[in-house]
Amino acid sequence: MRPLRLSKERFMTKTAASDMATQDIASLAPPTTSFVSRLITYGGWAILIILLVTSYKAVEMGNISRLVEKWGNTQSVLAEYMHPNFSDWRNYVDKMWLTIQIAIWGTVLSVIMAIPLSLLCASNIAPQWIVQIARRLMDILRSVNELVMGTLFLVAVGLGPLPGVLALALHNTGVLAKLFSEAVEAIDVAPVEGVRATGGNRLHEIVWGVFPQVAPLWTSFALYRFESSARSATVLGLIGAGGIGQVLFDNLNSFDYARTSAIAIVIVVAVTAIDFLSQAIRKRLL
């Protein structure tokens, strides 16, 4: 350890500085919030309250009492839901598996497309003009709902699981490219400089400096999107994209609540199992 060597002169200097600091404290005032800052805070709250009041009528919040008034109807439907009919369970499991397969393909395709696109969206990798174009393109993909995309692909490739896969792939590409690029923008530049300093080219820097750093986060995001895709793929079945959603839609249309209940239980069990599985994988990775 370095021996403590404090000269007398130095000690005096430090003591004098300490005295000066004590005097300064008396004249110090605690920090205050500026008028503009307060105006922004209170203004924000005021805008939120105005929005809630003006939209009260539009969303018919006044009718919330019907929940109690029409409780009898709800009760009779719930009674049927309480007796799920599993007589066709093999078909439900089969269709659920198809839905999961749609989600798997949709997610994997989106990951493959999102990797290069995320690099183009990352401001620490690509030039600013490319970043702007790529980000706007991803905004468009994200803002178009899977159901809308699904109907477009239904027209293009016909009924069946494929339009569902394509809709999920495209929508998830928009989401994942954004999430992946944010992870890339948050990397530590030091290891990248380490690779650059060896004489490696730009591609080497990305493969060996960037990818190992973002891999756990990217995997976590991909798993999260897989969970979401499994839920979305169910809904896509409603527009004829196959899977459990289609069976659910058929039974709902025929008011067969007992079978609908059984299908809902299959969906809940499958989605919960997927959530547990991906959580376990994420835990190992992070």
Added chain:
Amino acid sequence: MPQPLVEVSAVSKTYTIKADGTKPRGVLKALNNVSFTMDKPERIALIGPSGSGKSTLLRSIGGLLIDDASSGDIKVMGQAIQSKGRLAPNVRQARMNLGMIAQQFNLVGRLSLFTNAALGHLGKMGGLRGFFGLWSKAEKMAVMRALDHVGVAAKANQRANTLSGGQQQRGAIARAIVQDAKVILADEPVASLDPVTARKVMELLVKVNTEDKVGVIVTLHQVDYAKRYCDRILALKDGVIVYDGPANGLSGDTLKDIYGEEIEDAYWEGAVS
């Protein structure tokens, strides 16, 4: 006459400082017309107080920052790194002669120590082979020899971020050896290490210099380490070289002039006469 290992001529670097509420927008001259040459594989210590330009100079030599347009050239083994504020077109090739070691080791934490050291081959590998990390048997053996040379061969399979600071720094030195670097640029390599490990790392740099004839330029906050482990000292103050000479020729008065009243903080393990 053999060509110099490193030539730095009239290099300047100015940073623009953003206004932050307490200070107005301004400029900081980090390096001001700095020149020096390393003719043979020696150990040069760059010393000076914080903000004197040591790290800026080192990063300029590595081509990791671009100097002012009014600057001269930086060459390594006769190959230009940068000239007049522009990186040389073949900077990648020129960098192959430089091994860089940093305070935070700059290893890729999730990769094994072996893979990190093997990245030293990247500069000489083709695009696809480098992309997939397809090292040849001879390249793998070279990596293991380098890890053995620095004393961490037993840790080859361990992930870099699970190793101690000293082991990681040894891994970074191994990467420079794998790279077959002619000059190692070490930016405060012992700043985040305990004194015992720091001494070992400095001794390793001396070993690489004397046994492998690799030039070493190292920035150090500790004047005692600079005097003990280096042949030559370059002292910087406010971006200007104020001393360039043998380590044993640096007088106490010069040091006091460089560091001012804070000279005692520049020693880690006590003054070296």
